[in-house]
Amino acid sequence: xxxxxxxxxxxxxxxxxxxxxxxxxxxYATSESINFGQGELLMVSTFLALSLSNLGVPYPLxxxxxxxxxALLGLFxxxxxxxxxxxxxxxNWILTTIIFGLFAxxxxxxxxxxxxxxxxxxxxxxxxxxxxxxxxxxxxxxVAVGVFLVMVLVELFRRRTLLGKAVEAVSADRDAAELMGIxxxxxxxxxxxxxxxxxxFAGILVAPITSVGPNMAASLILKAFSVAVVAGxxxxxxxxxxGVALGVIxxxxxxxxxxxxxDAPGLILLILAxxxxxxxxxxxxxxxxx
Amino acid sequence: MKIARPxxxxxAMAGLLASHAHAAGRTFNxxxxxxxxxxxxxxxxxxxxGVMLAVNQINAKGGIDVGGKMEKIHxxxxxxxxxxxxxxxxxxxxxSMPGLSAVIGTVNTGVAIAGDKFxxxxxxxxxxxxxxxxxxxxxxxxxxxxxxxxxxxxxxxGIQSSMVVEQAAKMGFTKVAIFNDTTNYGVSGRDDLMRKxxxxxxxxxxxxxxxxxxxxxxxxQVLRARAAGAQAILIWGIGPELAAVANEMGKIxxxxxxxxxxTLSMSNFLDNAGKNANGTMTPQSFIQDPVNPIVAKFIKxxxxxxxxxxxxxxxxxxxxxxxxxxxxxxxxxxxxxDPTRIRNALEDLxxxxxxxxxxxxxxxxxxxxxxxxxxxxxxxxxxxxGMVKNGRxxxxxxxxREREAxxx
Numbered sequence: 001x002x003x004x005x006x007x008x009x010x011x012x013x014x015x016x017x018x019x020x021x022x023x024x025x026x027x028y029a030t031s032e033s034i035n036f037g038q039g040e041l042l043m044v045s046t047f048l049a050l051s052l053s054n055l056g057v058p059y060p061l062x063x064x065x066x067x068x069x070x071a072l073l074g075l076f077x078x079x080x081x082x083x084x085x086x087x088x089x090x091x092n093w094i095l096t097t098i099i100f101g102l103f104a105x106x107x108x109x110x111x112x113x114x115x116x117x118x119x120x121x122x123x124x125x126x127x128x129x130x131x132x133x134x135x136x137x138x139x140x141x142x143v144a145v146g147v148f149l150v151m152v153l154v155e156l157f158r159r160r161t162l163l164g165k166a167v168e169a170v171s172a173d174r175d176a177a178e179l180m181g182i183x184x185x186x187x188x189x190x191x192x193x194x195x196x197x198x199x200x201f202a203g204i205l206v207a208p209i210t211s212v213g214p215n216m217a218a219s220l221i222l223k224a225f226s227v228a229v230v231a232g233x234x235x236x237x238x239x240x241x242x243g244v245a246l247g248v249i250x251x252x253x254x255x256x257x258x259x260x261x262x263d264a265p266g267l268i269l270l271i272l273a274x275x276x277x278x279x280x281x282x283x284x285x286x287x288x289x290x
Numbered sequence: 291m292k293i294a295r296p297x298x299x300x301x302a303m304a305g306l307l308a309s310h311a312h313a314a315g316r317t318f319n320x321x322x323x324x325x326x327x328x329x330x331x332x333x334x335x336x337x338x339x340g341v342m343l344a345v346n347q348i349n350a351k352g353g354i355d356v357g358g359k360m361e362k363i364h365x366x367x368x369x370x371x372x373x374x375x376x377x378x379x380x381x382x383x384x385x386s387m388p389g390l391s392a393v394i395g396t397v398n399t400g401v402a403i404a405g406d407k408f409x410x411x412x413x414x415x416x417x418x419x420x421x422x423x424x425x426x427x428x429x430x431x432x433x434x435x436x437x438x439x440x441x442x443x444x445x446x447x448g449i450q451s452s453m454v455v456e457q458a459a460k461m462g463f464t465k466v467a468i469f470n471d472t473t474n475y476g477v478s479g480r481d482d483l484m485r486k487x488x489x490x491x492x493x494x495x496x497x498x499x500x501x502x503x504x505x506x507x508x509x510x511q512v513l514r515a516r517a518a519g520a521q522a523i524l525i526w527g528i529g530p531e532l533a534a535v536a537n538e539m540g541k542i543x544x545x546x547x548x549x550x551x552x553t554l555s556m557s558n559f560l561d562n563a564g565k566n567a568n569g570t571m572t573p574q575s576f577i578q579d580p581v582n583p584i585v586a587k588f589i590k591x592x593x594x595x596x597x598x599x600x601x602x603x604x605x606x607x608x609x610x611x612x613x614x615x616x617x618x619x620x621x622x623x624x625x626x627x628d629p630t631r632i633r634n635a636l637e638d639l640x641x642x643x644x645x646x647x648x649x650x651x652x653x654x655x656x657x658x659x660x661x662x663x664x665x666x667x668x669x670x671x672x673x674x675x676g677m678v679k680n681g682r683x684x685x686x687x688x689x690x691r692e693r694e695a696x697x698x
Contacts, residue, residue, distance in 0.1 A: 002513055005542065009509035114331035115602070116530045116558045125564075127541045135542050210506040211530065211562045215328070219504045254510030260472070260500045262510070 004134040006251040012140040012209075014247020015147040019202040020217075020224035021231065021239040022151060023195040027078075028233045029171035030184075030191040031086055033093045035077050037101025038199050038224075039217030044104050045070040045200030046207050046216070047112050050119055059122045066204045067197045074196020078189050086188070108214040116216070119207035139208045146205045150198060151236060157194075167191055171234075226266050230273040232280020242281065317364035318354055318627055320345070320617075321384050323395035325372035329503060329528050332557050332602035333397045337420050338367065339596055340610030341394050343588075344618070346595075354618050357625035363618075366390070372397065374404040374474075381405030385412035391627045392416065394443075394613050397606070399423025400474035410439050415629045415636070417613045419443040420606040422450060422552060425478040431662050438657040439633050442666050443613040445552060445575040445605070445673045447526075451482035453573040454549050455490055457675060458522050461547065467497035467520035469511065469535060469550075471527040476500070479526025479551055496520050501531055508538040516544045525550035529558035533567070540566035547571060555676060555683045557602045567678045574676035575647050575668065576608035577683050581695040588646040604683070612645030616653060616667070619643045637664075648672045648697070 020042065024034050035041065049066035057065065081096035123142050127135040158164040169177040170187035178184050203217070210216055227246055231238035246266055254262040273280060322341050324334030345363045348354060353362040368384065370377040377398070384390060385408040393409060393416040396402045402421050406429070409416050418426060418440060424447045430438055458466055468483055470476035480498075487493050497518035499511040512535065515523055523539075525532060525548055532554055539545070540563075547569055553559065554572035563570075578601055580586030592607055593599060601607050617632075620639060624631035636654050643650040653667035674694065677686035685691035 002517065005513060006509060009507060013507050109327050114327040114329075114335075116329065116533075116562060118562050118564070127543065137541055211533070211558075213329075213530070215504065219502075251507065251510055255514055258500075259511045259514075262505070263502075 001133040002255070003252070004132055006255050007248050008130075008134055008136050008140070010248035010251030011244045012136075012143050012247070013250070014244040015144055015240070016202055016206045016220065016243075017223045017227045017246060018239045018243025019147045019150065019205070020199060020220060021228035021243060022154075022236065023198040023202070024224065024228040025233055025236065025239060026154075026191045026195040026198070027188070028228075030167060030174075031082070031188040033082055033086060034097070035074070035082070035100075035192070035195065036094060036097040037077065037081075037099075037104060038097075038195070039221030040101035040104035040108075041070065041073050041077065041196055042199040042203040042217045042220075043212070043214060044108060045073060045196070046119070046203035046212050047108055049200070049204050050117070050207070050212055051112075053120055059120075063201075063204060066200045070200020070203075071193040071197040073200075074192040074194070075189060077196070078192035082192070083185070083188075105214050112214070114214060116211040116213035119204075119212050121208040123208065125208075137209075143205045143209075146201065147240070150201055151240065154194060154198070155236065163190060167194075223266060226270045230269050230280060232277075232283025235280065235282035238280065238282030316356075316359065316361050316627075318356065318361045318621060319364050319366065319387075319390045319392075321366045321368060321387070321390060321393045321395070323368045323370050323377075323380055323384070323393060324397050325401075326367075326369040328372045329530055329558070330372040330397045332529065333420060333553075333606040334369075334372070334395075336601055336603040336606040337395065337397065337610035339592065340607035341365075341614045343592060343595055343607075344611045344614035348614075348618055354621050356621060356627065361627070370396070370398070370401050370405070372401065374398070374400040377401030378404040378408070381408040385409055385414060389627075390414055391621070391629050391632060392617055394419060394610065394617065396421045396426070398473070398475060399426045399478055402426035403429055403474060406440055413439055413629050415439050415441070415617075415632045417441050417443045417617055419613045420445075420603075420609040421475075422447045423475045423478040424448055424482055425474055427662060427665065430665075431659050433659055435657070435659050437633070438665055439629060440665065441636055441654055443616065443653075443668075444609050445573060445668045446666055447479055447482050447551065448666075449668060449670055449673050450551055450573040451479065451486045452670070453673065453675060454524055454551070454571075455483065455486040455493065457549050457571055458493060458524060459490055461522070463521040464492060465494055465496045465519055465521050467499065467515035467518060467523045468495055469499045469501070469515070469523055469525040469527065471531055472500055472502050473528070475528070475551075476526045483524055483526070501527065501535075503528065503531065505531055506534050508535045509542075511535070512538040512542060512544060516542070520546065522547045522549055525554070527551075528553055529556035530562060532556075532559045533562035536563035536566040536570065552605055554678070555603065555605060557600065560678065560681050560683075564681070568680065570678040571686055572676050572678075572683070573673050574605055574683060575673050576605045577674065577676055577685060578604040579684065579691070581691060582697055584644065585646055585694075600682070608646045612643075612647050612650065615643050615645055616650055 048069045053062045082093045085092040123138045127137045166182045167187045227243045231242035249265045352360040368380045370380045422444045470480040497515045549571045620635040624635040637656045655664045658664045674690040675686040676683040
């Protein structure tokens with residue numbers, strides 16, 4: 001019964017790691033770049049969604065608005081912090097995205113204050129018993145449903161729409177795609193918008209559990225990054241599995257070994273993965289022509 | 291370079307203007323430090339606002355009478371972000387600031403440990419408020435410290451931990467779990483609790499859990515406490531994580547009292563834990579309840595000055611306010627801006643100071659490393675037990691509320 005409870009709670013947290021990690025993968029697939037300010041993007045989107053909610057916008061509208069905000073912020077980051085570095089073919093996007101993140105934290109502290117504030121949700125907070133004494137809150141269920149929903153939607157977009165197929169093509173082979181008349185720049189911008197929307201969604205889903213504050217994503221983003229690297233930066237199903245596994249392992253470690261050891265398994269996994277499978281458990285070995 | 295030059299010029303001009311303003315009349319230079327951002331910000335900001343309320347009231351009356359001349363209080367603010375390294379940098383900067391007489395502030399125990407040594411070495415008086423961790427002051431309990439410029443002005447953890455353990459015993463608990471965060475504050479609080487529990491003799495610690503700042507998922511910790519059969523959780527941590535623990539307890543239906551340090555009165559605990567916070571008990575030096583005219587006046591003034599209904603951390607605000615009144619009285623008695631004279635005056639304050647928490651009669655005495663209470667202002671009677679009721683802290687015991695009401 002205790003294992004059941006630990007598994008359920010850990011899995012819910014793990015799915016959030018997975019969702020953020022999924023956002024990392026999207027931009028990496030098209031441009032081999034990552035927004036290191038993704039956590040801050042998530043935080044700013046969630047705060048903006050909260051502001052809308054405080055203005056009286058109903059929750060069913062707050063969610064799509066939040067996604068839109070996330071997408072716009074993603075586009076903004078791509079246009080201002082990433083594109084020039086990609087054009088110059090250097091790695092300066094690492095620094096610029098980190099700077100954007102730092103700027104976002106300061107801005108958020110000045111606009112919304114430094115305090116952690118609750119995020120109102122119409123989803124009831126009362127836990128329900130799902131058998132065997134294991135309790136789960138409807139908010140946790142909403143996290144699980146939301147994560148799968150968004151992953152399915154994104155996969156459908158990539159496989160069924162023209163724009164999505166363009167993104168896929170650029171991910172598969174940028175040069176070949178460009179020769180076919182697909183604009184890699186547009187595809188990369190779209191991937192950043194999608195990534196931003198996914199991060200915003202993760203923020204809105206998790207905020208009722210974690211509350212909203214300028215530093216809400218600091219630890220989340222580190223875990224998500226581990227998940228993305230361990231799973232491999234190109235596997236969608238991989239991140240979901242690794243994310244859940246990490247969440248559950250953390251939860252079990254904290255219970256059976258001690259709460260001070262909670263973060264240890266994630267770091268050990270990261271080191272092992274980097275040493276033994278640098279392309280991730282679900283990644284394909286890169287073929288390098290010399 | 292093109293941009294840099296006008297900036298330097300502007301900086302130099304601002305500096306000139308500032309020094310000119312100083313020359314207009316002698317001022318008493320005071321620094322306020324604390325976390326004005328980050329998870330401890332509600333305490334830091336409330337403390338600052340409490341100090342500033344007193345400063346503005348004193349300045350409105352012309353300032354402090356220092357040896358027959360009225361001196362306005364000039365305030366310098368520094369944000370230590372609740373981070374030890376940053377706190378050390380801030381203290382170093384203040385230690386080398388010419389003309390600085392005193393500092394009020396510090397919320398985080400670790401910041402006091404990292405920074406206060408610089409102020410002590412520079413002989414600058416500091417009123418440590420509202421930091422309550424034992425380790426913040428116990429660093430001075432050694433024979434080599436012959437004189438001390440650090441004075442604590444807060445309901446320190448020594449008192450608080452006794453009250454928490456007393457409360458658990460009073461409620462008839464024999465098996466408790468101890469929860470603490472991994473900061474200096476949490477660890478120091480855990481050690482205090484362990485000592486007091488050992489002294490009590492009837493209570494057994496059946497489980498011990500730790501959590502990090504920023505940790506949101508407390509499932510494992512709370513499940514372990516329940517599995518161990520703890521009848522209450524004694525806790526030392528900061529608002530957001532305290533709320534995560536209370537919410538987890540609510541979620542798995544583990545309804546035992548949460549009893550712990552004064553941080554359980556932080557707005558970010560009360561707001562985020564909502565109804566799961568009800569029944570939580572915590573020692574308080576000040577409760578936002580107008581029990582007597584002085585308290586009522588203070589609450590009203592604070593609300594008007596800062597346009598808030600609920601103080602983010604009432605205790606920090608009240609401690610900051612009273613600390614400023616005590617410091618002003620000492621400066622007046624010293625008749626000088628010289629920190630050493632102010633220190634001597636604080637150690638032998640002749641006239642009682644009517645504060646919102648208590649009437650401070652001779653709060654400190656000459657520093658004696660064998661008796662750390664010589665630089666502690668608060669005693670057991672200055673602290674009451676508070677209880678969370680629908681997002682507010684109320685008096686847990688009617689008798690203590692009556693005592694406060696009758697205080698004057």
